[in-house]
Structure formats: structure tokens, C-alpha cells
Amino acid sequence: MRLIEAMEITKVYRLGDIDVNALNGVSSTIEKGEFVAIMGPSGSGKSTFMNILGCLDKPTSGEYLLEGINIGNFQRDELAEVRNKKIGFVFQGFNLLSRTSALENVELPMLYNGLSAKERRDMAMAALKSVGLEGREGHHPNQLSGGQQQRVAIARALVNNASIIFADEPTGNLDTKTSAEIMGLFAKLNAESNITIIFVTHEADIAAYSRRIIRFLDGRIVSDETK
Amino acid sequence: MINIPSTLKISLRALRVNKMRSALTMLGVIIGVGAVIAMLAVGTGASRQIEQQISSMGSNLLMVLPGATSAGGVRMGAGTQSTLTMEDAEAILKESSAVSDVAPVLSGVAQVVYGNQNWATGVTGTTPSMLNVREWPLSAGRPFTEQDVKSATKVCLLGQTVVDNLFGGIDPVGQIIRIKKIPFTVIGVLGSKGQSPTGQDQDDTIYVPVTTAQKKLFGTTRPRMLRIIMVKAKSTEDLPAAEKQVNELLRQRHRIGPRDDNDFTVKNLTQMMQAAEESAKVMRLLLGAIASVSLLVGGIGIMNIMLVSVTERTREIGIRMAIGAKTWDIRLQFIIEALTLSFIGGVIGIIAGISTSHILAIFAGWTTIVSPLSILLAFGFSGLVGIFFGFYPAYKASLLDPIDALRYE
Numbered sequence: 001m002r003l004i005e006a007m008e009i010t011k012v013y014r015l016g017d018i019d020v021n022a023l024n025g026v027s028s029t030i031e032k033g034e035f036v037a038i039m040g041p042s043g044s045g046k047s048t049f050m051n052i053l054g055c056l057d058k059p060t061s062g063e064y065l066l067e068g069i070n071i072g073n074f075q076r077d078e079l080a081e082v083r084n085k086k087i088g089f090v091f092q093g094f095n096l097l098s099r100t101s102a103l104e105n106v107e108l109p110m111l112y113n114g115l116s117a118k119e120r121r122d123m124a125m126a127a128l129k130s131v132g133l134e135g136r137e138g139h140h141p142n143q144l145s146g147g148q149q150q151r152v153a154i155a156r157a158l159v160n161n162a163s164i165i166f167a168d169e170p171t172g173n174l175d176t177k178t179s180a181e182i183m184g185l186f187a188k189l190n191a192e193s194n195i196t197i198i199f200v201t202h203e204a205d206i207a208a209y210s211r212r213i214i215r216f217l218d219g220r221i222v223s224d225e226t227k
Numbered sequence: 228m229i230n231i232p233s234t235l236k237i238s239l240r241a242l243r244v245n246k247m248r249s250a251l252t253m254l255g256v257i258i259g260v261g262a263v264i265a266m267l268a269v270g271t272g273a274s275r276q277i278e279q280q281i282s283s284m285g286s287n288l289l290m291v292l293p294g295a296t297s298a299g300g301v302r303m304g305a306g307t308q309s310t311l312t313m314e315d316a317e318a319i320l321k322e323s324s325a326v327s328d329v330a331p332v333l334s335g336v337a338q339v340v341y342g343n344q345n346w347a348t349g350v351t352g353t354t355p356s357m358l359n360v361r362e363w364p365l366s367a368g369r370p371f372t373e374q375d376v377k378s379a380t381k382v383c384l385l386g387q388t389v390v391d392n393l394f395g396g397i398d399p400v401g402q403i404i405r406i407k408k409i410p411f412t413v414i415g416v417l418g419s420k421g422q423s424p425t426g427q428d429q430d431d432t433i434y435v436p437v438t439t440a441q442k443k444l445f446g447t448t449r450p451r452m453l454r455i456i457m458v459k460a461k462s463t464e465d466l467p468a469a470e471k472q473v474n475e476l477l478r479q480r481h482r483i484g485p486r487d488d489n490d491f492t493v494k495n496l497t498q499m500m501q502a503a504e505e506s507a508k509v510m511r512l513l514l515g516a517i518a519s520v521s522l523l524v525g526g527i528g529i530m531n532i533m534l535v536s537v538t539e540r541t542r543e544i545g546i547r548m549a550i551g552a553k554t555w556d557i558r559l560q561f562i563i564e565a566l567t568l569s570f571i572g573g574v575i576g577i578i579a580g581i582s583t584s585h586i587l588a589i590f591a592g593w594t595t596i597v598s599p600l601s602i603l604l605a606f607g608f609s610g611l612v613g614i615f616f617g618f619y620p621a622y623k624a625s626l627l628d629p630i631d632a633l634r635y636e
Contacts, residue, residue, distance in 0.1 A: 056549060056629050077553040084551020086317065095546045099244055109550040111233045156550065 002068070003164065003196055004030040004053060009062035011048050011219075022048040024219040025062065032163070036198045037207035040216030046200050047168060049216065053198065054087055054166040055079045066155045067163075084112050088157025088165040092172035093148040096141040098154075102128060103137035113160065127155040131185060131215045147178035154185060158195070165189070167199035171206055183209040186223075234556065235320040238563040241536070252532045253572035256612070259522030260576025261583055266518040267601040270511025272594035277507050280511050281500040283420045283429065284599045285361035287327075287466055288497055289458040291319075291473060294490035310490045313451040314482060322476055325460055325469035330357035331437050332455035339433065340405040341393040348389050350406055350433045352440020359439055360459045365549035367401040368415030371436055371586050380436035383411040386430040389421040402445070409443050411435065463497065515601075519608070525572065528613035533620035537561060545632025558621040565617020566610065573609035577602055 011023040023045045030036055040046040051057040052064060056073060059077075063072055071082060086111075088096075096105045106124035112200040115123070128137055131151040141149050150170060157165045167186070171179035187209055190196045201207050242249045293310045313331055320329040335353040351357075354376050358364070371382050383406065390399050399413045410432060415523055420429040441450060460469035470493055477491050537544070580602075584595035 026331055051630055054549075056633075077555075080548065080551050080553045083549060089549050091633070095542070095549075097543055097546065100240070108547070110548075112551045112553065117233075158549075165319070 002029050003032040003066070004028075005063075005065040005068075006049075006053065007063045007065075009049070009052060009059045009064060011045070011052065011057070013059045021219055023052075023059070025192060026197050026219070027062075027223055028214065028221060028224065030196065030198065032196055033190070033194045034196055034212060035187065035200075035210045036196075036212045037210035037213060038200045038214050038216065039202070039207055040202075040222075044128050044216040046216040050168060050198065053187040054089060055082045057100065080112075084109055084162060086163050087158070088154075088162035090150065090157050090167040090170045092169040094141070094146070094153050094173070096149055096152055098141055101140055102133060102144065102152045102155075102174065105141070105152055106137075107157060109160045111123055112159050123159055124155070127159040128152070130158065130189075131155045145178075145207055146174050147181055150178075150182050151185065154182075154189075158189070162195070164196040164198065167197065169200055169202070171201070171203070179193075179206060231559075234559050235563055238567055239562055241568060245536075248532060249568060251615040252528050252568050253571060253575065254527035255525030255578040256522070256569050256572025256609050257579055259518070259525035259612075260573050260609050261579035262518035262521045263515060263605040263608070264577060264593075264597060264601055265583040265587065266514035267511065267604075268580070268595040268597045269587060269593060270507070271596040271598055271601070272584075272588075274507040274511060275503060275596055276594045277500065277504050279421075280571055281497065281504070282362070284423065284500070285363070285457075285459065286497060287460040287463055287469075288360070288495075289460065289466070289470055289493040290496055291315075291456040291458060291474060291477070291491045293454070293496065294488070294492065307539060310481060311415075311453040311456055315477060316453060316456045318480060319456065319458060319473055319476060323458075323469060323472035325465040325472055327461045328356050328360050328459040328485060330360040330457040330459075331356055331453045332457060333437055333440045333445055334455070335440075336435075337407045337444060339389065339393065340408075341399075341402065344393045346389060346392040346393075348386075348433055350383075350435060350440065350444060351529065352435050352437040352444065354437055358458070359456045363420065363508055363530075364418045365399070365415045368413070368420040368501050370415055371434075376436040376438050379436060381409060381411045381439055381443070382414045382436065384415045384434040385413055385415055386417050388428055390416055393602055405589075406435070407444055411612045417542075453622065466495060466497060479489075495566050509594040522605070522608060522612060525609075526569070526616040529568050529613060530616035530620060531630050533561055533565050533617055534623070536564070537620045537624040540624075540634040541627060541632050543625050545629050545635065548627070548629035549633060554625045557625040558618075561621035561624050562614060562617045565621070566613040569609045569613030569617075573606045577606060580605065587632065610616025 006026060006028050009023055009026045010021065013020045013022055038046045038050060043180055048057065053060050055066070059072065062129065063070055066082065066086070071079065074082065097108070103121070103124050106127050107120045110120040119189065125137065128134060133148060133155065135150050136148065142151070143160050144152065171182055174182060176196050183206060186197050186199070207213050212226045214221055291311060316329050316331040319326055330353050336347060337350045338347050352481055355372055356369055358370055364382065369481045370384065375382055383404070384397055393399070393404065399416060402413050404412050404413060405411070417430070417434070435444070458469060458473055460466045473493055474489070478489065483489060483491055546559065581597050584597050587593050588595045
């Protein structure tokens with residue numbers, strides 16, 4: 001089954017009096033277990049496209065099927081539930097809650113799906129272990145390096161057994177060595193757990209970790225290569 | 228599904244992180260709740276004091292005063308004319324159906340001496356009925372009797388203040404005191420009543436048989452003259468009827484023509500006191516209302532801080548939304564924060580309010596009564612304030628767009 005099926009997606013923003021066409025009819029399909037890089041210059045619409053795929057935003061027109069379900073008519077709270085159950089996010093700026101331990105940051109998604117405190121703790125510990133952060137669960141973000149913080153974010157994305165991880169420039173704030181580690185972790189998750197990973201990047205050497213590269217320009221897909 | 232315990236934990240953590248701010252915000256509620264409780268305690272205390280004064284005067288009382296004399300158009304005021312007599316008093320008791328008891332009063336100020344102590348006080352000549360009319364029990368000894376009145380014996384009952392001033396620690400019953408140099412035997416001590424509604428010390432008094440007062444102490448040219456007749460109606464409902472009957476009876480007895488003014492005045496003390504009680508109620512409401520305003524201001528303080536907090540934590544809200552927090556998860560988080568502020572503030576405020584009432588009672592000497600209802604009221608109100616003023620910031624937070632919120636710097 002196709003995991004993601006986007007058909008003729010457009011997105012129009014209104015900035016003052018001007019309509020900005022962020023996406024001009026984008027169609028694409030992504031299968032389960034793929035490892036996809038989305039590239040393109042600033043303002044090409046790649047982030048908008050990813051926000052729509054990640055159910056953070058809704059298309060102005062066009063259809064988006066996630067696991068065969070049309071989520072175009074979903075309300076705010078229904079989208080929140082989809083994000084909670086199926087999707088994990090990793091951001092460039094990590095977006096962890098400050099003054100909150102790594103463990104509690106990873107527990108966060110489970111606060112919104114009714115698991116007991118013990119289940120939350122066990123699952124969060126397991127997720128931290130899978131990203132190689134056992135023993136750091138009590139540390140606060142400001143006590144962790146950039147790479148460690150991004151690992152916490154990845155653990156948080158994984159913890160609800162998400163089937164897709166969306167990563168928006170996940171290595172943008174990291175040095176080359178740490179970037180390689182993080183991309184290696186993504187590759188491992190993709191290979192071992194069959195988690196679909198879709199990430200946005202500017203850098204060709206980061207995009208090279210993927211098996212498929214989709215390039216955006218002016219709100220359209222200009223190339224889609226699979227290795 | 229909304230997870231209340233974890234939401235509560237999130238909220239408490241947020242409040243702990245900004246300790247100073249949370250404390251200052253709570254201060255508004257503390258002052259508000261404290262003020263409501265203290266002000267209501269002062270108001271309730273004032274009402275209670277008035278009630279006590281009413282009952283200390285004796286309930287359902289009418290006071291009949293002689294009329295005013297007028298000399299060449301100059302009217303001298305109530306009580307300057309001697310128009311009331313013992314016969315009037317007896318007639319009122321006998322003929323007015325709404326009257327249950329009557330006590331005559333012939334009073335004056337006299338110097339009282341016991342041993343080497345002396346004291347000037349009001350001496351009231353009256354009948355044994357007085358103790359019933361004024362609902363005034365004795366704390367020691369016995370009351371004087373009809374027989375004492377008939378034979379004008381030289382016995383007296385002392386108010387507590389007189390006892391304190393003349394006797395110190397000695398038991399006064401059975402002792403001889405001199406009133407205007409005439410020896411009187413103390414046969415009883417009146418129970419302590421405290422201040423009258425007009426602020427007079429009711430215990431600074433001596434009761435003697437009315438006949439003794441007439442013959443030995445304040446004798447005038449007219450032997451059976453009285454200064455005041457105290458009339459007790461059968462019940463509060465009978466008061467107006469009693470007032471009317473006394474008026475009619477005395478007009479008839481004094482042979483006052485239909486067009487002439489009364490040569491006496493009937494005062495309804497209970498009515499006056501009830502008016503005072505009403506005004507105390509109004510005062511209590513007013514105090515409560517003013518205090519509520521400060522609670523309202525405290526609530527606005529909560530809203531202000533919650534709005535700041537929502538803006539500050541926009542990114543946090545974005546993160547929570549991205550990982551699956553729904554509208555009500557976000558709303559509840561902020562409402563619980565606001566409620567926690569008002570709840571803790573409310574509890575401290577109750578303690579502050581009760582302490583303030585005690586301090587006022589001790590240092591200002593006011594009667595203050597903290598009623599459980601006022602505590603409940605203030606606490607409930609502060610809870611409502613928390614929900615009401617917490618809702619808007621929470622609502623605002625829940626409407627944020629997750630993408631914008633995540634990008635917020």
C-alpha cells in the first residue's frame with residue numbers, strides 16, 4: 001500500500017494583499033520504508049510540502065492520502081491525533097522543552113494518548129536506548145550536546161511507534177561529524193525498523209544518505225531520482 | 228484523551244519554573260480573598276454586635292417619655308415636663324392588651340459611698356418588673372419585691388461597674404452603701420450587659436424601689452411622678468399595636484383634645500435597633516462588594532500573567548501541537564495553571580483573611596466573625612476567577628497555528 005499519495009497539491013498563502021503560491025500542483029507518492037531527501041533552494045516550497053505531508057498544514061486544493069485515508073477534511077484535533085499516532089518530527093533547532101529532562105521530553109507525545117505513567121516511562125527509556133542515550137535520561141537539554149539533543153528529538157519522534165519521521169534540516173545546526181552520526185542513526189532506523197524517513201536538506205552530502213531525492217523549485221517538483 | 232494528572236504536572240512545573248512571578252500573581256488573589264473574608268468578618272461582627280445590643284436592651288421595648296415644656300414659645304425637649312405618673316404605668320399594664328409588662332423609671336444621678344470609696348452613678352427607681360422588661364438577670368443576691376416597693380425599703384441592686392468601683396474584691400451582697408448619704412442595703416448584683424447601642428455603660432447603674440427613689444432620693448412636688456415608663460410588648464408583631472394602645476390610653480388619661488399635641492413621646496427602641504441592623508447589613512454588603520473588586524483585580528492579574536506566559540511559551544505550544552496535543556490538551560494546561568494560581572492564592576488568602584480578622588479584633592477591638600459561608604464564598608469566587616480569567620489565554624493558546632508557533636522566536 002502506498003504510504004503517502006499527494007495529488008495536485010497547491011498551497012496559497014496570503015501575505016497582506018498579495019497571494020503567494022507556495023505550491024503549484026505537486027503530485028508525488030512515497031512507499032512505506034522509503035528514505036527520501038527533499039532538496040531545493042529557500043522558498044521553493046519544500047518545507048510547505050513537508051508540513052502538509054506531516055499534517056501540520058492543510059493544502060489549499062488537491063488531495064492527500066495518508067495510508068489510503070484522505071485527510072483533506074480532517075479537523076484540527078483529528079490531524080493532531082494523526083500526528084500523535086503515525087508521525088514523528090525532528091527539527092533543525094531540536095525543539096526540545098527546556099528545563100525538562102530528556103526522559104520527560106521523550107515522554108511528551110505519550111501524555112496525549114492516555115498511557116499510564118509506567119508505560120510512558122518504559123517506552124521512553126526504550127526509545128532513548130535505541131538512539132544510544134541510556135544514562136542521559138535525567139539530563140536537561142542545556143546539559144546535552146547538539147548531537148545528543150537531536151538524538152533526544154529522534155527518540156521523541158520514535159516513541160509512539162511512528163511509521164514516518166519527518167526531519168526538517170535535521171543536521172542544519174550540527175557539525176560534520178555529528179551530522180554523519182545523526183544521518184547514520186536515521187539510516188539504521190530505516191534499515192532495521194523499516195521506518196519511512198523523509199527529510200529536507202540543503203546539503204548534497206547529507207542528501208546522499210537517502211535512496212531517493214526529490215528536488216523542488218518555485219513550488220514544483222523538478223526532479224525525482226531514485227538510486 | 229486528556230490526561231489530567233500529567234496535565235496537572237505540566238502546569239505545576241511551569242509555575243515552579245517562574246517562582247517569583249507565580250508568587251506575585253498569587254498575591255493578587257491572596258489579597259482579594261483575604262480582603263473578602265476580613266471585610267465580611269468585620270461586617271458580620273458589626274451586625275452581631277448590634278444584635279447583642281438589641282437583646283441586651285431587652286426585646287420588644289417601648290419607651291414612654293414625658294413631653295416637652297414650652298415657655299414663651301421656647302420648647303425645652305422631651306422629658307422636661309413631668310406628665311407621667313405611676314398611675315399611667317399601672318393603667319398601661321392593665322388596659323393595653325398588646326403589653327406584657329411595664330416598668331416605671333424615676334432616675335437621677337447620685338454620689339454613692341462605701342467605706343472610703345465613692346462613685347457617681349445613675350440611680351433608677353423602679354419596680355421588680357424592670358428585670359423582666361429589660362431581660363436582665365442577677366449575678367448574685369435577690370431582686371427586690373413588690374413588698375419592698377410598697378414599703379419603700381432602702382434596698383438596692385448594683386450594676387457590675389458600680390460593684391467594681393466601690394467594692395474591689397469584696398462580696399457586695401449584704402453590705403450597706405450610702406446613696407446621697409442615705410444608707411441602703413445591697414441585696415443583689417445585676418449581670419453584666421456591657422455597652423448600650425448609644426455607647427453608654429449599662430452596668431454603671433443602681434436599681435432601687437421606685438417608692439424609695441420618690442421619697443428619699445429624687446422627691447419632687449408631685450409625689451408619684453415618673454421620668455420614663457418602659458413598656459414591653461407581648462411580641463415583635465404586637466409592637467405597633469402596643470405603641471398605638473399606649474398613645475391612645477395616655478391621650479385619654481391626660482385629657483388631650485383631638486387637635487392638641489401629645490404631652491408625652493413613645494419611642495419604639497426595637498424599631499430603631501432594627502433600622503441600625505439593616506444599615507449594618509448594607510455596610511456588610513458594601514464591604515464585601517469593595518473587597519470583591521480586589522479579588523477581581525487579582526483575577527485580571529492572573530489573566531495578564533497567563534497571557535504573557537502563552538506568548539513566552541509559543542514555541543512550547545507549537546512543539547506540543549506538533550507531537551499531538553489537541554485543542555483541549557492545550558487549553559486545560561493553561562486553565563489548570565490559572566486555577567492552581569487562584570487555588571493556592573485562595574487557600575493562603577483564607578488564612579490571611581482569618582488572621583487579619585483576628586488582628587483587627589485584638590488591636591482595633593472590633594467584633595469580627597469569620598463565617599464558614601464567607602470562606603466558601605471567597606474560595607468559590609477565586610476558583611471562578613481562575614477559570615474565567617484563565618480561559619481567554621488558554622483559548623488563545625489553543626488557536627495558535629502549529630507551524631507559526633514552531634517558528635516563533
